[in-house]
Amino acid sequence: MTATATQTSIRTATGPTPGARISVAPMMAWTTREQRYFMRQITRSALLYTEMVTTGALIHGDRERFLAYNADEHPIALQLGGSDPAAMADCAVMAQDHGYDEVNINVGCPSDRVQNGTFGACLMGEPQRVADCVAAMKARVDMPVTVKTRIGIDHQDSYEFLQAFTRAVADAGADALIVHARKAWLSGLSPKENREVPPLDYARVHALKADFPDLAMSINGGIVDLDTAAAQLEHLDGVMIGREAYKNPYVMAAVDRRFFDADADIPRRGEIVAAMRGYISNHLAAGGALKDVTRHMLGLYHGQPGGRAWRRVLSEQGHRKDADLNVLDAALARVEPTEAVA
Ligand SMILES: Cc1cc2nc3c(=O)[nH]c(=O)nc-3n(C[C@H](O)[C@H](O)[C@H](O)COP(=O)(O)O)c2cc1C
Incomplete structure (x- = not known):
């Protein structure tokens, strides 16, 4: 949705807050x-x-x-x-x-x-x-x-x-x-x-x-x-x-x-990472560095099993000149595949 400042926030007891x-x-x-x-x-x-x-x-x-x-x-x-x-x-x-x-x-x-x-x-x-x-x-x-x-x-x-x-x-x-x-x-x-x-x-x-x-x-x-x-x-x-x-x-x-939107999906962390792959590929193909993107992803598994290893792999290996999606895969291999949603 496009945010406008004039939307009102009308609340229902159980539903979302439209316009918030x-x-x-x-x-x-x-x-x-x-x-x-x-x-x-x-x-x-x-x-x-x-x-x-x-x-x-x-x-x-x-x-x-x-x-x-x-x-x-x-x-x-x-x-x-x-x-x-x-x-x-x-x-x-x-x-x-x-x-x-x-x-x-x-x-x-x-x-x-x-x-x-x-x-x-x-x-x-x-x-x-x-x-x-x-x-x-x-x-x-x-x-x-x-x-x-x-x-x-x-x-x-x-x-x-x-x-x-x-x-x-x-x-x-x-x-x-x-x-x-x-x-x-x-x-x-x-x-x-x-x-x-x-x-x-x-x-x-x-x-x-x-x-x-x-x-x-x-x-x-x-x-x-x-x-x-x-x-x-x-x-x-x-x-x-x-x-x-x-x-x-x-x-x-x-x-x-x-x-x-009460019907909106809550993405899992793994889905979020998957959704970043194409963007990262394009970024690398355009001459960008992996860390330009992955430095912002370090906290994604905050508080999750393997979350520290995720952060460590991305920060230690992500800054190398030739760092590519393999680093993301290596980091992903360190986190629980069965994480809970919010
Ligand atoms: C690293 C960093 C950079 C920031 N840069 C800006 C900025 O460019 N413009 C701005 O209005 N506020 C800036 N802020 C302030 C934040 O927008 C926000 O007002 C502040 O962090 C308080 O909110 P929070 O407690 O949820 O972090 C910055 C905050 C941080 C941590």
Whole structure:
């Protein structure tokens, strides 16, 4: 299905949650196109985000390389890093022309490099600029324009501050807000620490949704299983899962059945690996390396018998220059053939 921000989440007692926005977070160096193709073998319906791409890279760099994706990756959102409304609008047009299902503005990433470029979490301190970006983008495209943000930055962490930011982007026409439920410290903490140290405050995001009932809102941060995701959907329109979906990708296997379609299949791990073979063959034939793909598959058998051996074989043998599908077979031979489904 194509994700739109305006879908409502109507729940039945036992069935799936139509329209829920279950997504996999944008993660630099992790949510590459190879990882997204792999994730797509696990869930057909979750919305997948690209890594952040800066407006500078798209306008001055190898645009086609940054925008390329496999048609099977839909629904897919392009995440942009930037703060110049005209440049953001140009890049939104590129996203639309390339068939992306959503374009998202990064207002959550606290890294130094990003602060220097005036984008990411520091933009929370400039709500009007973010609003101007949203408005400029909405004026040029008819796809959903969404904003991924934090609950605050540095000492600007009051509820009123978050409310004012939200009001600005909502009034500018943003189709949805994705809130990482912790603030960011712009200096003093590394990006990694900024994903762990500031405490999560889900209640604040729930309150924000209650204050902005017409704005589709997803929550992000620390969600590691589908029961928790379902509980969040009692308050919000969507749930975005980051690190757990990467490190333990099979956590997403029941997403389609649980949140989208009661008849959806839950793929077995072995089926997921089988579905990757053709993609890997093509990747190798095009001159790519096995590890470009298999590095994202290391966690597939997390917690399963043979799961460590799977990871070890793929990581030790996968980086060799001549590594091919035989490495995948060798890894597969180390895991239980009769694994349970989610
Ligand atoms: C390796 C890595 C790279 C990330 N890169 C981005 C990024 O490019 N853009 C972004 O908005 N957030 C980025 N994030 C933050 C995630 O999107 C997410 O907000 C964060 O990990 C919290 O969610 P989680 O607890 O489910 O992982 C990154 C996180 C990780 C672990």
